[in-house]
Amino acid sequence: MRKKDITEKTYHGNLPAKILVNLVLMIFSITCIFPAIWLFYSSMKTKSEFFENPVSLPSALDFSNYINVLQKSDMLLWMKNTARNTFLSLILILLIGFVVGYFVARFDFKGRKLLYAYFLLGMLIPIHAIMIPMYILFTKAGLGDSWYTLIFPYTAFGIPISVFLVESYVQNVPRELEEAAAIDGSSFSRTLFSIILPVCKPILVTIGIIQFFALWNEFTYSLILLSDERLKTISVGLTIFKGQYSTDYPQMMAAMFMAILPAIILYFTFSKQIIKGMVAGAVKG
C-alpha cells in the first residue's frame, strides 16, 4: 500500500516540482539523444557547410556521403565481420556464463568461492596491460589473423560479468522450482535448460545487450590481433576516415551512423526487454 501512496503523491504533487523533475530528466535525455541526431543530420552536410557551422541543419537532404562511404570503403564487409564476431562470441558468453553462473550459485563444492573470485578478477584486468602478451600468445599459437581469432578474447572477457550477473540472479530463484521439476522426473540438464533458463531470461537479455554493445564497439583486439584487410572490424575500419592531417567529418559521420545503426535497430526492437532486464540487473545484482 505504501508504494501506491508514494506514486499517487508524485502524480498529484505541485506543479513547479513536476516541471523541475521533468526538466532535469529532459536535459539528461537530450545530452544522450542529441549526439546521435546530430551525427545523423551532420552526415548530410558538405564539408564546408559543416565547418561553417557545425550545429546547423543541412541545407538539403544529401546522401552523397553515404554513397561515397559505400563506394570507397568496405563498410559492408566490416559490418559482416563484426556481426559474425559479435554473434558467435555472444552465444558462447551466454551459454558458458549461464552454466557456470548457475553452478556457482547452486552447488556448494570445494573451491566454489575461489572459482567465483577467479571469475570476478577477470573483470579487473585492464585490456591494455595484456595487449602485447595476448599478441605474442596468439601469434605463437598460430591463432592470429583468422575469422575466429577475436572470438577467444571476446568470450574470455565477456564471461566474468555474465557469471557475476547470472550467479546473483539465480541466488534469488526459489529452489522449489528445481525440486518440483525433480519430483516430476525432469533430468538435470532438462531442468537447467527448460526451466531455469526461461526464468533467467531477463538477466540473459541484459547480459546480451551489455555485451553486444561492448563487442560491436571493441577496438583494441581487432587492431592488434588482425592484419588481414578482409577481416577488419567496423571499429578499426572507421579510423580510416580520419586522415593524418585533415578529416572529412561529414563523411566520417555518415560512416559512423551506419556503424551505430544495427545497435539502434536492436535497441528499438528489444527496448521493452532491455528496460526489464536492466531493472532486473539493478535490483537483483
Add this chain to the structure above:
Amino acid sequence: MKKKLAAVLMSSVLALSLTACGGGETTSTDSNGEQQTQEVQQQQPAEQPTEEKAGNEQVEITITHFNIEEQREQTADYDGFYTMLEAWQEAHPDVKITQSVLATADYETKIQAQAAVGDMPDLFCVKGSWFKNFVSSDLLAPMSGAIEAYEHKDAFREGVFDAATVGNEIYGIPIQFSVSSLVYYNAPMWEEIGYSEFPATWDEIYDAIDKFNEKGITPFSLGNLDKWPAESCILSALGDRYTGNEWTNNIIANNGQSSFTDPEFVSALEHLQNMAQRGAFNADFNTSPTGPAAELYNQGQAAATINGFWNLANINANATDEVKANTKIAILPTVEGGKGAAGSTSGGCGWYMGMAPQEDPEKAALVEDLLMHLGGYEYSVFLTEKYGLVAPSVVEGVDVSTFPPATQEYIKLMQNVQLTPIYDILMDASVIEVMNSDVQELMNGSKDAQTVAEEIQAELDNVGK
C-alpha cells in the same frame, strides 16, 4: 546426473571448438613463427577464387603502412605510394602484394606490438626515431648495398638517410620529406593590421597577436591534442633559433656536451610559454585535434597557422577559395642573441620504409626492388611534378606555374631555406614522449620552463645509461 551434464557441456564445447578450427583451411602445425605467417598468407588466394594464381609458387610480399587509400586524393604521399605500388605491381604481375593499412596513430600501436614479438611484415613504415631500437632487435635488413647499387643514388637529398643510419649501415628508404615548421598566413588579414609582409621580429609578432585578439581573430591556429604539433611544428624551429644546430646534434648523439637545461633551450621553452599566455593560439589549442585547428585557418577564422608542409595539401584541398589565393608562407623570425642561423627551419625525413630481414635471397631481392621503387627517384619525380613538393630526391626542371598559388609560394620559399633537425624525428622516442607531454603542460601554464627542461634532461640521462 552431474556426470551427464558434464558430458553435455564437454561435447558442446568440443563441437564449438571444432567448428572454430575447421573453418581455417590451413591451420599451422609448425612451431616456426616465420612459416606460420606464410601459411596464413597462402590462405588468402584460396579464399578469393577470383584471384589469379600465376605459377605454383606465387611470391607474396606483405606491407603494413598508413597510406590510407580513402585519403589518397587529399594526401600527396599516399597518392605517391599507391601510384608507385600500382606501377610495380603491373611490372610484376606474378607477385602478390598483401597490404595491411591503418591510420597513423593506430599503425604506431600495432607495429610496435608486432616489433615486441619480432613478427614483422616484409615492408613497413619506420619513424626516424625508431631505428636504433628496431635495428638492435634485428627487425630491419640493411639497405646500404641496395642504395649503393641504385642508379639514381646521387639524386637523394643530403642528409635524408641520417635518421635511418645506425652505425655505418642505412636501414630505411625515406618516403616522406618533411618540413615541419612553416607559417601559413593570410596576407590580407595581416595587411589590415599593418603588416605588408610576415613580421621579421618577435616584437612585431606579439604586437600582431594583440591586434588580432582585439579584433576577435585567432592569430595562430594550433591543434595540440596529440601533443606532437607544438613540439614538432613550433619548438623544433624555435628551439634551433636559440640553441643553434650544434646543440641539437649533441643532444641527438647524446654525447653529454649539451643539455636541455642549457639556458638557450630554457629560453626557447619560456618563449613558447609566453606565446601561449599572450593568446597567440586558439583558446582550445591543447584540446583541439589537428583537423579542426587547420580548418580554423582554412575557413578564414585564423590569421595564420604554424604547421608542416603537409598542411599545404590540406589548404589546397579544403580551404575557401579566398584563403587559397591569399595564403603566403614564411618561417619563424630569428630571436635576439640566438645561435641559430637565420633563414632556416626544421625539416628532414620523417618516415621511412624498411624491410624485414629475409631468409630467401630471391624474395629478398624482390622486396628490395619494391622498396627502392616505393621510395626512390620516380616517387620523388611524382611528388614534385604532381604536387610541387620538396621530395626526398632532388628533381630538377619542374614547371611550377601550374600549381596552386600556395604551392608556388612553398616552392619559392624552399629554394632559400636551410633545414635543421626536427626534434621528434631524430631524438630518442622516449625523450620525445616526455618532451611532448611536458610542452603541453608548459603551454597550459601548469609547469615552468626550468622544470620542463629538467624533466626532459632526466629522461635523456636515463636513455644514455
